[in-house]
Amino acid sequence: MGFSVAYETAELISPALQREMIAVTNELSSDRAWLSCEPPLLMNRGGILGGASKPNFSPHPDELAAAKAAGERDGTLSDLIQILCSVSSQFDVDWVISHDCSNGPxxxxxxxxxxxxxxxxCQVLSELAEELGGCDLDLDDL
Structure with missing residues (x-):
């Protein structure tokens, strides 16, 4: 069982601009361990740049400790949204956001x-992740 937050540009993006946006997104994502959420991974979908990231409601405590010891911040859903906001601002591009349980955007x-x-x-999902963080729960087994 999975749950993803999806994001795509509101309009067609040229291949050259897509490459620039992907490079900036990768750079902005590179300083995090991304244990609590998958990083933004952008792909061309017929001229629309988009992707989907799964929040991880129960990252392994050992992985969290190792990332902290290495000085890496954990990537969260809030970080994902902030990166998309930064890319939107830098490239004057709008994003449409949805998730698996939403009826449209x-x-x-x-x-x-x-x-x-x-x-x-996103706040509700972050609060859920915090609540589940203390539980020994694997949502994939449900």
Missing amino acids: LGCIRCGRCDPEVQDQ
């Missing part, structure tokens, strides 16, 4: 700013 990131609906949903 949750909202957008426009001019580097995230819609309140997206922020609210």
Whole structure:
């Protein structure tokens, strides 16, 4: 069982701009361990740049400790959204955000700013992750 937060550009993006956006996104993502959420991985989908990232509601405590000891920050859903906001601002590109349980888009990131609906949903998911963090639970077994 999986759950993903999806993101895609609101309009077609030229191949050259896609390459630039992917490079910047990778650079912004590189200083995190990404144990609590998959990093933003962008792909061309018929001229639309998009991807999907799964939050990890129960990262392994040993991996978290190793990342902390190595001085790496854990990548979270909030970090994912912040990176998309940065790319939106830098390239003047809007993102449409959804997740597996949404009926269509949750909202957008426009001019580097995230819609309140997206922020609210991400906050709820982050709180759920914190609550489940203390449990010995593997959601894939459900």
